Amino acid sequence: MRKKIVAGNWKMNTLPSEGAELAKNVVANRQEVCSCVNFIVCPPFTHLSMVAEQLKGSDVALGAQDCATETKGAYTGEISAQMIAELGCKYVILGHSERRQYYGETSETLNKKMAQAYANNLTPIYCVGENLEEREAEKHFDVVKAQLEEVIFNLTEEQFANLVIAYEPVWAIGTGKTATADQAQEIHAYIRKVLAEKFGAAAQECPILYGGSCKPANAAEIFAKEDVDGGLIGGAALKAEDFLAIGKGFAK
């Protein structure tokens, strides 16, 4: 049985005090949803301590949205994996399309970040996905395959056993356009097949999340698909009620 996961990527939203309130509301109402669903919140770095305080004693896990390529030293403005781990993070989102697109994240930098994450016992939530042009040119399978081969194929078996993949078509992020449940299933199954070519049966255990305008109204249909193990949620993670309602989308 693969883990069912609903992870919230808050991006650069909420002030620290607002983030603490949001986390408090998630914790307060979390029992409305099956304990079989693993909730993760990923606030901005500046909020981590305050949010960690709110999550204490709950089963809602903390994650960060990125980490540095280096361990420590003269890297002004960077935040290391060790720092976020000490603040209570168990997860770190790596390779989000916004970081690839706006901050020049490459497979080379992502390989370093993955190593930093594992060295600090963090579980990476590694994002893959094609943009609109690539989808229209029917290159989405090749794009996703390359994103997996260039980074995930460098992991050891032990590291691979501690990994979450998020498939996020860039054309669906924050646009209100969602991949259909069938489109999601098609590419999730493909991702699992590519992972199985390298890691064999262990690929059956790897949670693959869907991300891109996922909301309470469409989560159940998408999560019902065989190879969809939950969601990475942007906009809808900013309201505790919606975030938790997405978790109710698991019927299996």
Ligand code: PEP
């Ligand atoms: C995201 O960026 O991870 C995301 C899925 O955003 P949204 O849900 O807002 O489309």
